[in-house]
Amino acid sequence: MGRRGRKKGASGEQSRALLLSIAAKEFAHKGFYETKVSSIVKQASLSQPTFYLYFNSKEALFGELVELFGDQLFDLTKQSRLEPGIESSSLANRISSGLTAIFRFFVEEPDLARIGFYIADEAEDIKNKLAAQIKDNLIYEQQHGYFRTNLDMSTVAESLVGIIERLAMTKLLPGHKTPEILASEIVTLFLNGMITHQGSSSLSYPSRISE
Amino acid sequence: MGRRGRKKGASGEQSRALLLSIAAKEFAHKGFYETKVSSIVKQASLSQPTFYLYFNSKEALFGELVELFGDQLFDLTKQSRLEPGIESSSLANRISSGLTAIFRFFVEEPDLARIGFYIADEAEDIKNKLAAQIKDNLIYEQQHGYFRTNLDMSTVAESLVGIIERLAMTKLLPGHKTPEILASEIVTLFLNGMITHQGSSSLSYPSRISE
Amino acid sequence: MGRRGRKKGASGEQSRALLLSIAAKEFAHKGFYETKVSSIVKQASLSQPTFYLYFNSKEALFGELVELFGDQLFDLTKQSRLEPGIESSSLANRISSGLTAIFRFFVEEPDLARIGFYIADEAEDIKNKLAAQIKDNLIYEQQHGYFRTNLDMSTVAESLVGIIERLAMTKLLPGHKTPEILASEIVTLFLNGMITHQGSSSLSYPSRISE
Amino acid sequence: MGRRGRKKGASGEQSRALLLSIAAKEFAHKGFYETKVSSIVKQASLSQPTFYLYFNSKEALFGELVELFGDQLFDLTKQSRLEPGIESSSLANRISSGLTAIFRFFVEEPDLARIGFYIADEAEDIKNKLAAQIKDNLIYEQQHGYFRTNLDMSTVAESLVGIIERLAMTKLLPGHKTPEILASEIVTLFLNGMITHQGSSSLSYPSRISE
């Protein structure tokens, strides 16, 4: 017969989701230690024992959030892997759309983003994994002549991760820039560099210069 | 035969310095909350009350470390400000030496670096300040024709901070790269971009193209 | 078969009251600083965290007791204010019954009395307030001719407070005298003084000596 | 060659006296527990070890102050014992001068007074002793016909102590009344009572009402 007087119509799974989202916000803004179980349940109008009905521990809940972020980010980057044969879009566009996807995800889940990139101890692992994937992509492209060969692609990849992280926090999440614009700016910068070139204005590079 | 291992002979200022350095290591590796006063003093072979002889609180000690980092970093970046008239060294060299100085500082004080860049709540402030200074420099150079005008220098500055942060943690502190090499790689990347240009190989750019 | 000795069954409000009364006894006998939270909860067969379930701090609990005393005492003295028109009872009787009420309260709550009169920092405030009320009463009576006019009623009121305090501790609480007897003795002394008068034996004074 | 660079010309006994007087002030105003050894020595421009050069413990110093008060007060009251044969002064005057002496002592040593009457645990003992002496005097006088016989002189004595204590704190030490005035008011009140008598104005009672 459905929900009754129980709680606020909470169907269990609903309480769980509520706790999860409140916790995400708290963790994102105050960190792990300053986020108290008592505070989370209070905001959810639930009691502390109820918390343990759905999560084994505060740490477990936190880990769940981190995993959520890590998994989704991984899915995202997996998709943006280069499909070797397909050259339908230009290199710049492909890189840009990968970044855009990541930034969009961050905008959709800002709390998760902060947690997985800043708060969690595993943030390092997550970024390392991201860097590794980016590096793979870059090396592939480098080997196909898109990039100069005197670049250490591991360093470049880590740089990109650093940029993603920093711009996400300073430009994206505060709402100063959109995912698209940010992605485009990064691509422009990375591909062309900062100095004034003769005719390097187009976003869709001729790529594969000459041959 | 003078003071030896005995705490009693310790010069006070020595005990303080000892606590400070042990604390820095602990904070850097375990974070603020997982660093216990009891653990710090144990490693210093001192008692807990002695801790409070030199610091008002665990938080105060932590703050001192953060301030130390922030001040030194600020001094460093202040020095690397551009001296308008002096064009003795090339742009690339100047930027590179600024980065090198920062990286060297990080290598000298890896614990402070981790604390001030990662652990502290004020890390954000510190990075913002650094970004602001970099941005000022970049804009100055941009206005003098060194850089393209279609770049948002705030974004570029933030990107640089993100890169510094990330490469410091993944390449520098683990010992994979030296400050000099890292700085040079960043400069190359940022100035030239990734794509293969015709004749963009020299590190010391002719700058100020044309005229 | 319902709740029994188990803490678990305790009604919460019961635990709170228990802590309150144990604390009152401890504070009254050992003072604020020598009363340890650990000792209070031990006597209540509760744990220290439970203490903080009901009180924000040791000081807060203490303050609650002081307030309890102050409020009840204030209520008591308010009631004993003179009802101008009503002269049903003699002056002596009225004063006496006021004192009796106070002393009865002290007998009922000896711990609160010690705390609010001796232990608390606010004891001075409480006594000042009491003195002020007594003074008001006395002045009213003085203006209506009951008392000599060459008496500083503020001094008299303070004296009464001093007497109440001292006799409560030395005669009343040890059980040497009843509230009634003590009150009557005070009234006799204060109204007649100590020296032998001709015909000053009656307790119910004719008051308002003739015209 | 006398005092030299040592301290501030402190001759040991001077340091001791200094600590004693600073401690008295602190204890009187902040109580035993809120008075810290560290605070006392700081005000004396001495170090903590020096404190223990002169006193075995904080408690010992406190005890010394209490004893000082108790002894002086005892001396004072001993003197005011009635000299049976000597009836040179009137009863009122004799009582009054006893009270005056006490109040003068309080004015001279306000810190000791607060400590010995309010702060110390032994305050009760001291007051009891004072009450006992007063009671002895009163009984002697009562037996010689000066006072009514239906007064419990123990109660009267305790009342006097309560009054002394209270008026000392509220009228004397704040400077509102002089020892002489206060003593005279108490005597007037106690001997005559509050109600308007026919001819009870003189301070020097005829005493020993004929018969």
Added chain:
DNA sequence: TATGAATGAGTATTCATTCAT
């Protein structure tokens, strides 16, 4: 599904006091 009541285990901090000089 939910909670009122309770707690184990910790953790920073304080302060009187002492040692070696």
Added chain:
DNA sequence: AATGAATGAATACTCATTCAT
């Protein structure tokens, strides 16, 4: 006569977690 440096012993308070209902 005096102190710089150090500490033993305590104590209030916190928080994640659990039991019985």
